[in-house]
Amino acid sequence: MHDMVVAFSKSWGLFYLVALAVGVVIYAYWPANRARFTRAKNSILDKDDRPWS
Amino acid sequence: MIARLTVAERQSALLILIVMSFLGLAMAAAGRGTPFGLHGFLVIAASIGVGLPLLRKFYAPEPDPAQFEQYYDDPTKVGIVLAMLWAIAGMFVGVWVAALLAWPDLTIDAAWASFGRLRPIHTSGVIFGFGGNALIATSFHVLQRTSRARLPDQLSPWFVLLGYNLFCVVAATGYMMGVTQSKEYAEPEWYADIWLVIVWVVYFLIYIRTLARRKEPHIYVANWYYMAFILVVAILHIVNNLAVPVSFGDFKSYSAFSGVQDAMTQWWYGHNAVAFFLTAGFLGMLYYYLPKRAGRPIFSYRLSIISFWGITFMYMWAGSHHLHYTALPQWVQTLGMTFSIVLLVPSWASAGNALATLNGAWHKVRDDATLRFMMVAAVFYGISTFEGSFMAIRAVNSLSHYTDWTVGHVHAGALGWVAMITFGSIYALVPWMWKRETMYSARLIEVHFWLALAGTVVYVFAMWNSGIIQGLMWRTYTDSGTLAYSFIDSLVAMHPYYIARAFGGLLFLLGAIVGTYNVLMTIRVAKRERAQSGGGTDVPSYGRDPVLQAGE
Numbered sequence: 001m002h003d004m005v006v007a008f009s010k011s012w013g014l015f016y017l018v019a020l021a022v023g024v025v026i027y028a029y030w031p032a033n034r035a036r037f038t039r040a041k042n043s044i045l046d047k048d049d050r051p052w053s
Numbered sequence: 054m055i056a057r058l059t060v061a062e063r064q065s066a067l068l069i070l071i072v073m074s075f076l077g078l079a080m081a082a083a084g085r086g087t088p089f090g091l092h093g094f095l096v097i098a099a100s101i102g103v104g105l106p107l108l109r110k111f112y113a114p115e116p117d118p119a120q121f122e123q124y125y126d127d128p129t130k131v132g133i134v135l136a137m138l139w140a141i142a143g144m145f146v147g148v149w150v151a152a153l154l155a156w157p158d159l160t161i162d163a164a165w166a167s168f169g170r171l172r173p174i175h176t177s178g179v180i181f182g183f184g185g186n187a188l189i190a191t192s193f194h195v196l197q198r199t200s201r202a203r204l205p206d207q208l209s210p211w212f213v214l215l216g217y218n219l220f221c222v223v224a225a226t227g228y229m230m231g232v233t234q235s236k237e238y239a240e241p242e243w244y245a246d247i248w249l250v251i252v253w254v255v256y257f258l259i260y261i262r263t264l265a266r267r268k269e270p271h272i273y274v275a276n277w278y279y280m281a282f283i284l285v286v287a288i289l290h291i292v293n294n295l296a297v298p299v300s301f302g303d304f305k306s307y308s309a310f311s312g313v314q315d316a317m318t319q320w321w322y323g324h325n326a327v328a329f330f331l332t333a334g335f336l337g338m339l340y341y342y343l344p345k346r347a348g349r350p351i352f353s354y355r356l357s358i359i360s361f362w363g364i365t366f367m368y369m370w371a372g373s374h375h376l377h378y379t380a381l382p383q384w385v386q387t388l389g390m391t392f393s394i395v396l397l398v399p400s401w402a403s404a405g406n407a408l409a410t411l412n413g414a415w416h417k418v419r420d421d422a423t424l425r426f427m428m429v430a431a432v433f434y435g436i437s438t439f440e441g442s443f444m445a446i447r448a449v450n451s452l453s454h455y456t457d458w459t460v461g462h463v464h465a466g467a468l469g470w471v472a473m474i475t476f477g478s479i480y481a482l483v484p485w486m487w488k489r490e491t492m493y494s495a496r497l498i499e500v501h502f503w504l505a506l507a508g509t510v511v512y513v514f515a516m517w518n519s520g521i522i523q524g525l526m527w528r529t530y531t532d533s534g535t536l537a538y539s540f541i542d543s544l545v546a547m548h549p550y551y552i553a554r555a556f557g558g559l560l561f562l563l564g565a566i567v568g569t570y571n572v573l574m575t576i577r578v579a580k581r582e583r584a585q586s587g588g589g590t591d592v593p594s595y596g597r598d599p600v601l602q603a604g605e
Contacts, residue, residue: 023364024358024363027280028359038354041354042229044273045344052201053268
């Protein structure tokens with residue numbers, strides 16, 4: 001049991017972290033997301049201080 | 054404040070307090086005369102202490118519905134003040150234990166005042182009391198502003214804030230009475246742990262419920278950090294504190310883990326407490342208050358997303374670097390070491406992102422001590438994460454472990470990064486919350502900044518020197534293969550550094566006192582101004598550019 005868990009975590013642990021890293025980079029650099037991110041980082045700077053209705 | 058709760062919320066609050074009083078009574082009865090029983094009385098006292106002002110305003114009319122068109126900031130305001138008071142208390146005990154190390158004869162002959170009981174009061178006081186209250190206060194503020202939605206109700210934020218402070222008080226008073234499960238940063242016993250789980254679940258639900266009501270479709274990156282902080286701390290806290298109490302009338306419990314499994318669970322918890330309590334949450338602060346104060350958007354939003362996922366997924370595996378050269382399997386140690394080194398990438402991505410945001414606004418950093426607090430925090434974040442990755446390497450760890458180098462590293466992070474970003478955020482937030490243009494005194498912020506920076510530098514350099522000397526003395530052998538120095542030799546060598554450390558800590562404490570005075574005076578002046586102007590309910594001047602001082 002112990003050996004199985006160790007073998008599993010030593011192999012698949014690597015693959016899922018690499019897959020996650022690739023996925024995150026693709027998401028962050030996906031061209032269509034650029035407009036969304038630019039809007040998000042500027043949106044906090046407005047002086048509006050009421051909840052939107 | 055209480056009159057702003059709806060009648061239904063006041064009734065629910067009273068019901069909660071009555072239930073808590075009965076629980077306290079049951080604890081007091083079950084643990085007659087023991088620390089457990091005393092904590093029962095403490096719970097009753099806390100319930101009555103909150104209940105009396107509640108009853109006084111209990112029959113006040115329903116609040117003006119116009120308030121629901123505004124954000125709900127009362128818990129944030131109280132949280133800021135509580136954070137500052139905890140800062141003074143926790144740092145005062147810190148200076149006290151530092152002085153005890155330099156001059157052991159200073160001790161008074163009382164069990165509660167012994168080093169072993171005071172030291173966790175210092176660590177819990179500053180991490181959970183100061184840091185936790187600051188995180189709760191700022192998270193409610195950031196969450197509402199970035200979601201463009203009001204908190205879902207007005208009772209649960211109070212439950213979280215006050216319930217959390219009850220946990221902190223139970224923890225600190227417990228240490229004085231010798232109540233501890235001897236796990237670093239997880240000392241509170243089972244009943245306090247269960248209470249914290251309840252509080253924390255409500256906290257997470259507030260986050261989820263507010264996000265569900267959000268009017269801004271995109272969830273701003275700061276919220277991801279705050280959510281990671283809340284969610285992961287819940288997981289860590291529950292798993293590491295799995296224990297069986299001796300009885301339901303006794304404070305003592307025994308951990309579900311033993312031996313090296315216990316050590317691994319504890320340091321999986323301990324290092325992720327650093328990662329998610331002391332890093333993720335404060336990065337949430339950084340990603341909101343720094344761009345806001347600088348008046349510039351974050352340098353790279355993409356980088357902030359990449360570093361978020363990097364930090365969340367890699368920190369989880371780094372804890373075993375606390376257990377080099379132990380019974381822990383070698384490959385687990387190596388795994389922790391490797392992840393600690395890789396972690397440098399997302400850590401420096403965040404630190405660099407913050408500094409690049411300021412690029413082009415250096416004149417503001419020069420003139421505005423509030424922004425300078427945040428800038429220095431980002432620099433220390435970069436320094437201490439580099440140092441941490443370095444110290445996690447097994448060979449380096451063989452020199453640094455068990456020495457003051459570790460203490461220096463922790464304080465480079467805690468003073469230089471966590472406390473600096475908190476003070477900067479609080480100085481930015483207080484004028485917004487109390488609807489003033491600026492803090493009471495810009496000069497006092499300046500004084501605080503230099504006290505804090507000087508204190509940190511003195512402290513960290515003293516501990517670097519002391520730690521490396523200590524480590525080298527412990528591993529120096531004579532020609533005949535025996536140790537060259539006795540333990541007491543290394544202690545004598547450390548003495549001057551211990552004095553320097555106590556002095557550095559004292560400077561930092563003085564800074565916190567100055568800051569608290571400034572915050573309280575800002576509140577007072579704001580109230581006086583409001584009274585003079587007739588108390589308008591308009592929402593002015595949020596986050597306007599900081600007013601710059603003469604000499605610009």
